[in-house]
Amino acid sequence: MFKNNKTSLAIFTAFAGFALTGCGGGGSGIDSAPVVTTPVSSSPTWTAGVFEPSNDLKNFCETPRTGNDPFNNNEPYPDQAGSALYEKLWLRSWSDETYLWYDEIADNDPESFATVADYFAQLKTEQLTDSGAKKDNFHFSEPTEDYFQEAQSGVTSGYGINWAFIGDTADRILRVAYLEDDSPASQIGFQRGDTVLSVDGVSINTNTQSGVDTLNEGLFSPTNGDSHTIVVRSNDGAEKTFNVTAGNIEQTPVQNVKTITTVNGLSVGYMQFNSHISIAQEGLIDAVNKFKTDGIDELVIDFRYNGGGLLALSAQLAYMVAGNANVNNRFYYQTQQNDKQPVDSPFPFIDEEIDYSTFFSTGENLPDLNLSKVYVLSTSGTCSASEAFINGLKGIDAEVILIGDTTCGKPYGFTPTHNCATTYYTIQFSGVNSKGFGEYAAGFTPTPTPQFDADVQGCEIEDDFDHQLGDSDEAVLATALFHVENGNCPIRTAAAKAEPANFSSSRESLIPLNMPEQFTQRNMDLTWPTLSEER
Numbered sequence: 001m002f003k004n005n006k007t008s009l010a011i012f013t014a015f016a017g018f019a020l021t022g023c024g025g026g027g028s029g030i031d032s033a034p035v036v037t038t039p040v041s042s043s044p045t046w047t048a049g050v051f052e053p054s055n056d057l058k059n060f061c062e063t064p065r066t067g068n069d070p071f072n073n074n075e076p077y078p079d080q081a082g083s084a085l086y087e088k089l090w091l092r093s094w095s096d097e098t099y100l101w102y103d104e105i106a107d108n109d110p111e112s113f114a115t116v117a118d119y120f121a122q123l124k125t126e127q128l129t130d131s132g133a134k135k136d137n138f139h140f141s142e143p144t145e146d147y148f149q150e151a152q153s154g155v156t157s158g159y160g161i162n163w164a165f166i167g168d169t170a171d172r173i174l175r176v177a178y179l180e181d182d183s184p185a186s187q188i189g190f191q192r193g194d195t196v197l198s199v200d201g202v203s204i205n206t207n208t209q210s211g212v213d214t215l216n217e218g219l220f221s222p223t224n225g226d227s228h229t230i231v232v233r234s235n236d237g238a239e240k241t242f243n244v245t246a247g248n249i250e251q252t253p254v255q256n257v258k259t260i261t262t263v264n265g266l267s268v269g270y271m272q273f274n275s276h277i278s279i280a281q282e283g284l285i286d287a288v289n290k291f292k293t294d295g296i297d298e299l300v301i302d303f304r305y306n307g308g309g310l311l312a313l314s315a316q317l318a319y320m321v322a323g324n325a326n327v328n329n330r331f332y333y334q335t336q337q338n339d340k341q342p343v344d345s346p347f348p349f350i351d352e353e354i355d356y357s358t359f360f361s362t363g364e365n366l367p368d369l370n371l372s373k374v375y376v377l378s379t380s381g382t383c384s385a386s387e388a389f390i391n392g393l394k395g396i397d398a399e400v401i402l403i404g405d406t407t408c409g410k411p412y413g414f415t416p417t418h419n420c421a422t423t424y425y426t427i428q429f430s431g432v433n434s435k436g437f438g439e440y441a442a443g444f445t446p447t448p449t450p451q452f453d454a455d456v457q458g459c460e461i462e463d464d465f466d467h468q469l470g471d472s473d474e475a476v477l478a479t480a481l482f483h484v485e486n487g488n489c490p491i492r493t494a495a496a497k498a499e500p501a502n503f504s505s506s507r508e509s510l511i512p513l514n515m516p517e518q519f520t521q522r523n524m525d526l527t528w529p530t531l532s533e534e535r
Contacts, residue, residue, distance in 0.1 A: 044057070044086055046085075046110055046111065048107050048109075049107060051092065051096045051097075052089070053093060053097075054090055054097055057086055057093060058094075059079055059082075060080050060420075061080065061082050061087060061419075061420035061421070062082060062083050062084040062086075062087060062116070062420070064079030064082070064420070065079045065420075065421055071145075079420060082420075085111065088110035088113070088116055088120075089110060090419055091116070091119065091419075091424065092110060092123065094419075094424075094426075095123045098337075098338070098341065098426065098428045099123070099338065099426050099427065099428065100337065100412065100428055100429060101127075101427070102338055104126070104127055105124065106122070106126070108122065116422075120424065123139075123426070124136045129441060131442065136427055138410060138412060138414075138425070141422050141423060141424045142423055143421060143423070144418045144421050145421070146423075147423040149248075150277070151277070151278070155250050155251070156248070156249050157222070157224055157246060157247070157248060158222060158246055159183060159184050159185040159244050159245075159246055159247075159249070160179055160180035160182075160184055160185045160186055160249045161176055161179060161180075161183075161185045161190060162178050162274075162305055163175070163176065163177060163219065163220075164176075164305075164381075164463070164465070166465070172204050172205055173195065173204075174195070174219070175192075175194060175195045175465050176192050176193060176232075176465075177192065177465075178255070178274070179191070179192070181255065182252075183249050184245055184247060184249075185244055188243075188244060189240070189242065190244075191234060191235070192465060192469060193235040193465040193466055193467075194232040194233070194235075194240070195232055195233045196231075197232060197233055197239065198230070199214060199215050199219055199230050199231075200214050200218050200228055202214045202218075222246035223246060224246050224247055225245065225247070226245065226246055227243055227244065227246075228243070228244060228246075229241060229243050235465075251274070251275060252274070252283075253273060253274045253275040253279065253280035253283060254271060254280055254283030254284055254286075255271070255272040255274065255469070255470075256270065256271060256272040256302070256469055256470035257270070257271045257283075257286070257287045258270050258271075258470060259290070259291065259294040259296055260472055260481065264485050266297045266485065267294055267295060267296045267297050268297065268298045268299070268300060269290075269291035269298070269299045269300065269369075270299075270300045270302065270470060270477065271302065272469050272470060273306055274305055274306055275306055275307065275308075275309050276306065276308055276311075276313045276384075276385040276386070277310065277313075278310060278313070278356035281313060281316065281353065281354065284313075284316070284317055285353070285366065288366075288368070289367050291369055292369060296369070297484075298371075298373065298375065299321060299369060299371055299374050299375065300375040300376075300377065300477065300480050300481075301317075301321075301375070301376055301377070302469065302470075302476075303377060303378055303386040304381065304382060304404060304463065304469075304476070305379070305382075306381075306385075306386040307381060307384060307408075308383045308384020308385035308386055308388075308410065309384070309385050310385060311333060311347065311388060311413065312350060312359070314332075314386070314388050314392070315332045315348065315349055315392070316350045316351075316353075316366060317389060318349055318389055318392050318393055319349040319350055319368060320366050320367060321368070321374050321393070322369075322370070322371060322396065323369060323371070324351065326370065326372055326396060327396060328396065330349075330395065331395075331434050332346070332347050332349045332388075332392040332395075332433070332434070333346065333347040333388055333392055333431045333432070333433065334431060334434075334436075335347070335413065335429040335431050336429055336431065336438070337428060337429045338428075341428075346434075347431075349392075350366075351366050352364060352365055353366060371398075372398055372399060373399035374393065374398065374399075374400055374401070375401045375483070376389075376390060376400055376401070376402050377404050377477065378402055378403070378404035378405055378407050378446065379404055380405055380406060380408050381408060382404075382407040383407065383408035383409075383410045384408075384410045384413075387407050387410060387411065388411075390407070390456065391411075391431075391432075391433045391437065391438065391444075392433050392434075394433060394437070394456075395432075395433025395434035395435045396434055399457070400456055401456075401457055401480070401483060402446035402456040402458035402459075403446060403458050403483065404446060404460070404461055405446070405460065405461075405462070405463070406443040406444065406445045406446070406460075407440075407443040407444045407445075409441045409444075411438045411439070411440050412427045412429065412431075413427070413428060413431060414426055414427055414428045437453055439454065440453075440454040442454065444456045446458030446459055446460050447460065448488065448489050459479050459483060459489035459490070461479045461489075462475065462476075463475075463476060
């Protein structure tokens with residue numbers, strides 16, 4: 001447990017830098033002053049198997065920024081004149097020092113790669129899992145400005161629409177999964193379940209590259225201020241045309257907080273939790289306080305589109321669900337890093353509010369529900385910190401009932417690291433719960449008859465886009481409510497499965513909708529920096 005005294009504050013500081021990779025949003029920590037060094041040489045060179053310390057290569061940029069950093073108290077940017085080779089060599093050394101599987105990275109000549117981005121893309125393992133899937137699917141980067149904008153304020157660019165691909169990967173059926181509150185899309189009438197027919201006059205089923213480019217721009221990477229025409233078919237069969245303008249969208253990570261009374265009179269708390277980002281803390285606390293006041297009997301947390309984020313927030317939510325009596329001084333998460341990194345102390349369940357601008361406790365105790373059981377709604381987009389929530393509670397023998405689909409499978413973490421205006425994410429640790437379990441790279445699977453460690457008691461049910469989230473008749477929530485009253489799963493007819501857009505394999509179709517890497521990966525997981533991180 002995390003308590004507000006000098007000893008535990010020091011421990012919390014040591015923990016504060018960890019976050020789960022997979023899908024989601026993050027916060028910032030305290031940035032130390034940049035280490036100013038002199039370039040090792042005016043013309044650095046690559047020698048296979050020889051690695052200079054990454055700190056000696058950091059902040060020497062091909063295009064150094066000038067002026068002051070608005071995300072670091074307007075301190076001057078740390079950038080110094082360097083070159084693309086300096087940036088590549090920093091990435092090489094940093095990866096060798098911190099990557100979980102550093103000994104599986106091929107030490108290729110950085111000069112043979114045209115760009116820094118091309119070089120970074122291959123600084124990871126190419127090995128496969130036993131199932132034949134890539135061992136590392138969570139390797140990406142994004143502009144540092146975008147990282148801090150979202151991490152500190154929950155602001156992203158777009159319309160406020162969260163998409164989902166439906167059916168097989170060769171199908172191009174794109175529907176609205178949910179909307180951000182008060183976003184351009186919600187204000188003009190988009191609704192969950194709307195199916196895209198065309199964008200700017202181009203059919204969703206186009207087979208031309210120019211058409212696909214139009215779809216990608218209009219759907220996944222619109223420029224702020226630009227308007228696009230999107231034609232959809234709504235759930236009632238009506239065709240609707242929307243002209244929507246992209247802008248800066250403030251996320252609403254906690255939505256649809258309500259207490260539902262079942263047929264037999266049980267009170268069930270429900271909340272939709274979309275992302276473990278720092279601004280969610282207040283919404284989660286308000287939700288838990290409402291559920292306490294309402295005296296709920298059971299709790300349903302809708303993680304269907306939650307790609308992860310701050311592990312600290314996940315640990316706070318787990319505490320607010322379970323309470324002190326159920327936590328009973330056991331830990332939430334234990335990191336496992338490569339053999340070049342020190343062994344960290346276990347990450348605790350966190351029972352106090354956090355000032356996410358500093359990662360220190362405010363001293364305010366969190367409310368809790370003292371529940372020994374929780375229902376979690378899931379899809380293949382349930383990832384990272386959301387999976388840690390499931391695993392962490394299972395580690396203290398809390399009963400987790402999983403309703404929906406198998407989760408994404410991301411028992412890994414990283415610290416977003418900034419260099420030369422780019423923020424990089426590379427897998428740096430895995431994690432286990434208080435029982436030592438963390439082998440869920442294939443995801444947690446809901447089943448009435450668990451047989452394996454990654455099986456979770458529950459019901460498999462397809463996402464229902466024909467009803468709004470929070471509607472008691474929506475199939476996944478209805479299944480959870482049925483289980484609450486009957487202790488088992490209803491018999492249902494299987495329907496088409498939904499695959500969240502940010503995990504879509506649609507790029508395997510004839511001419512794919514190639515969502516930008518920044519979009520797909522940043523929405524999979526937002527993490528947080530270490531307190532000692534340099535910018």
